[in-house]
Amino acid sequence: MNVIFDIDGTLVHSSNFDGACFTAAVRDVHGDVSIRSNWDSYTHVTDQGLIEQIAIENRLVDARVDDVKTRYVARVDAHLAHAPEDCIAVSGAQAMLQTLQPHHRLALATGGWRDVQKIKLAKAGIAADLPMFSSDGIAPRVAIMAACYAAIGDPETDTLYVGDGEWDMRACSELGWHFIGIGIRLKGKCEKWVEDFTCPSFFRYLEMIDNH
Incomplete structure (x- = not known):
């Protein structure tokens, strides 16, 4: 996936x-x-x-x-x-990426500019050598995500996006992707939601999507 x-x-x-x-x-x-x-x-x-x-x-x-x-x-x-202390990893993020990386095609698609996002990831201690697609020269979020899929996506499998904003949900709906919401802003607003990556339900959702 x-x-x-x-x-x-x-x-x-x-x-x-x-x-x-x-x-x-x-x-x-x-x-x-x-x-x-x-x-x-x-x-x-x-x-x-x-x-x-x-x-x-x-x-x-x-x-x-x-x-x-x-x-x-x-x-x-x-x-x-x-x-x-103003830039820290979401709980469980690093361990989750290490768990998923051998089994799935992973990438980052962000509405931020690349150089800023690289600083944040480094400061937060997120060490994952993943393709990153950013908004450098691209304004619409859907276009950033579509560029990511075009570069790394396997058309034979489903695509899941994990995000924390309603704009992420809207983009996934437009692209026909699965979505897991994370963080307080999306609590109660999406079908599949976790507080952070320490929640066992994240991996249950992942397995459910992968096997649907």
Whole structure:
């Protein structure tokens, strides 16, 4: 089976600081532009999607994506140098990946930019040599996930995505993938849900999907 994971909120807890770092990075480059407080109100809740829409809504001639990305990476790196406790692995994540890797085709498909996500994974101690597909140059989450499948997916088997956001559920519905929700934001909102990867039900769901 193809098993694809989101990163933020799925493998790594980091949401208590990265939004502020992203906002600050945008304003480092573009000044006091208007940025919505609710990320879910943007069309594409990905780093690329956010900066593109912020540029349009603020009538910026150039989104200066590379400059914003550079500042974002620097701010995340600086923050975690002083507060490493703000980026930790979701409970059971490392052991779960080690258990699954010999038996399934695994990959990462994230709405974040690659360089930022690599920092978070390293700081959280997630050591898995997996293909990563990010939002560098790609705004829609569905397109990132589809690119991941095109590169690593085995069409002879089912595909499962594990994520923590309602946007992940919507993308999976559009792609016809199985979905397991993780974390507090999806509690009570999806059929298959776990608090973290220490929950035995995660592996039961996996077996159920694999054998359906």
